[in-house]
Amino acid sequence: MPQFFNKKLLLLLVSIIVLVALIGFSLREREELTWPEQFLKDTTGWVGNVFNKPVSGITGFVGGLKDLQHTYDENKKLKARLDEYVLLKTQVQDLKEENEELRDNLKKEDDLRKYSPTQATVIGRNPDRWHEMLTINKGKRNGVEKNMAVITSNGLVGKVKSATDFTASVQLLSSIDKANRVSAIVQGDDKAYGLIEGFDDKKNLLLMKRIPYDKKIKKNSLVITSGYGGIFPKGLLIGKVVDVKVDQYGLNQTAYIEPSTDFYDINNVMVVQREVDGVPKESEGEDEAE
Amino acid sequence: MRYFILSFIALVFFVFESIFAQMFAGDAFGADKILVPHFMMIFVFFLTMYGSRKMGMLYGAILGLTYDVVYTEILGIYMFLLPFLAYLISKSMKILQNNILVACLTALLFTAVLEVVIFQMNIILSFADMGFGEFAERRLIPTLLLNLAFIIISCYPLKRMIEMLDLQGETE
Numbered sequence: 154m155p156q157f158f159n160k161k162l163l164l165l166l167v168s169i170i171v172l173v174a175l176i177g178f179s180l181r182e183r184e185e186l187t188w189p190e191q192f193l194k195d196t197t198g199w200v201g202n203v204f205n206k207p208v209s210g211i212t213g214f215v216g217g218l219k220d221l222q223h224t225y226d227e228n229k230k231l232k233a234r235l236d237e238y239v240l241l242k243t244q245v246q247d248l249k250e251e252n253e254e255l256r257d258n259l260k261k262e263d264d265l266r267k268y269s270p271t272q273a274t275v276i277g278r279n280p281d282r283w284h285e286m287l288t289i290n291k292g293k294r295n296g297v298e299k300n301m302a303v304i305t306s307n308g309l310v311g312k313v314k315s316a317t318d319f320t321a322s323v324q325l326l327s328s329i330d331k332a333n334r335v336s337a338i339v340q341g342d343d344k345a346y347g348l349i350e351g352f353d354d355k356k357n358l359l360l361m362k363r364i365p366y367d368k369k370i371k372k373n374s375l376v377i378t379s380g381y382g383g384i385f386p387k388g389l390l391i392g393k394v395v396d397v398k399v400d401q402y403g404l405n406q407t408a409y410i411e412p413s414t415d416f417y418d419i420n421n422v423m424v425v426q427r428e429v430d431g432v433p434k435e436s437e438g439e440d441e442a443e
Numbered sequence: 444m445r446y447f448i449l450s451f452i453a454l455v456f457f458v459f460e461s462i463f464a465q466m467f468a469g470d471a472f473g474a475d476k477i478l479v480p481h482f483m484m485i486f487v488f489f490l491t492m493y494g495s496r497k498m499g500m501l502y503g504a505i506l507g508l509t510y511d512v513v514y515t516e517i518l519g520i521y522m523f524l525l526p527f528l529a530y531l532i533s534k535s536m537k538i539l540q541n542n543i544l545v546a547c548l549t550a551l552l553f554t555a556v557l558e559v560v561i562f563q564m565n566i567i568l569s570f571a572d573m574g575f576g577e578f579a580e581r582r583l584i585p586t587l588l589l590n591l592a593f594i595i596i597s598c599y600p601l602k603r604m605i606e607m608l609d610l611q612g613e614t615e
Contacts (some may be wrong), residue, residue, distance in 0.1 A: 168523055175519030180568070193512045197458065204458050212466055278463035279514040282477050283565045287516070288461070314518065322516065329570055355475060355577075
């Protein structure tokens with residue numbers, strides 16, 4: 154009997170060692186997943202795709218019925234805003250033309266704002282909600298690569314954490330991970346730069362840290378990506394400031410940002426590829442730091 | 444053939460968890476509550492209780508590994524934990540009475556254990572920053588309620604199905 158017990162204890166110890174080794178292996182910053190992982194992800198991605206179609210059809214129909222109830226009120230509001238919109242549109246058009254003209258004059262072709270989008274559908278979400286991740290149905294075959302920005306029509310939602318041939322995992326901005334940072338700007342008369350890192354999931358607010366202490370930040374000013382991270386294009390909307398606090402040593406400020414997208418209700422996303430190449434690999438900037 | 448059916452059911456649970464999370468991630472149950480579906484784990488627990496320990500641990504390891512690879516990208520945690528809990532559950536079923544009510548409660552208890560251990564692992568790996576009180580209020584209790592509902596709905600069909608596949612013959 155003692156011998157039998159020892160065998161089991163040994164097995165337990167060995168498996169704990171394997172466990173620690175595996176965790177260590179997967180926490181490392183990895184350029185690419187190993188092929189068994191890629192194979193598993195592609196296979197389950199395919200199955201998820203098959204199941205997702207009827208399910209999303211049904212939820213779409215139910216959602217449509219719900220929307221129908223509010224149509225009348227919404228329509229009134231939208232009509233009121235239509236005039237405003239036409240005015241804004243002509244202004245934007247005008248500014249765009251002027252911008253292009255000036256660019257032509259300067260012979261400056263690089264633009265951090267330019268990007269090419271790839272449409273994708275969300276086919277799954279990480280059920281254990283510690284790591285907020287989505288699975289989308291586009292992968293390397295469609296040009297999706299690690300670290301690309303992922304947006305919805307409302308703004309930035311996250312970045313591609315890993316891509317396989319036919320699927321990709323998207324890490325949401327709300328996920329708590331030290332490596333998950335985005336360089337951002339608070340718009341206003343006095344632009345303030347900072348890093349989006351961390352998420353207060355009780356209040357559903359993003360934290361923008363490392364803003365210099367002397368910057369005056371107004372509430373309700375918009376926050377966009379700066380494009381200085383090396384991978385993200387400039388000008389993707391992140392959210393708006395709701396609160397500002399000075400950090401504990403008084404050297405920096407932290408802004409609390411209400412995200413413009415709902416991280417919980419995402420069905421269709423766009424993966425965006427910036428047209429200007431980033432800096433060389435060694436110094437890929439904030440998005441890769443740590 | 445019966446392994447094929449069993450694997451297919453396991454796969455359905457595996458994918459269904461993700462789709463459930465995607466559909467009900469929003470504020471269907473209140474915005475700050477987090478409900479984690481553990482349907483696949485409950486399947487493994489029932490497989491251990493009504494099938495055999497060997498099968499339970501084997502399926503636990505394979506499903507756990509797949510879960511790690513596909514969803515969390517931190518390898519090892521579920522792969523290790525599921526067979527371990529399956530082992531414990533088979534030990535405890537030898538002491539406990541084997542009726543369906545006790546089985547359901549045991550499955551729920553082990554779901555709670557799983558959730559707490561995963562929470563502690565994430566604290567260690569610094570992927571989580573909430574205190575235990577907050578965790579209990581926002582995650583543990585809603586999660587247990589959801590999984591209790593699932594257990595109540597599915598315990599009888601699961602039991603019948605596993606018994607029909609007749610895995611008892613495999614026990615040592």
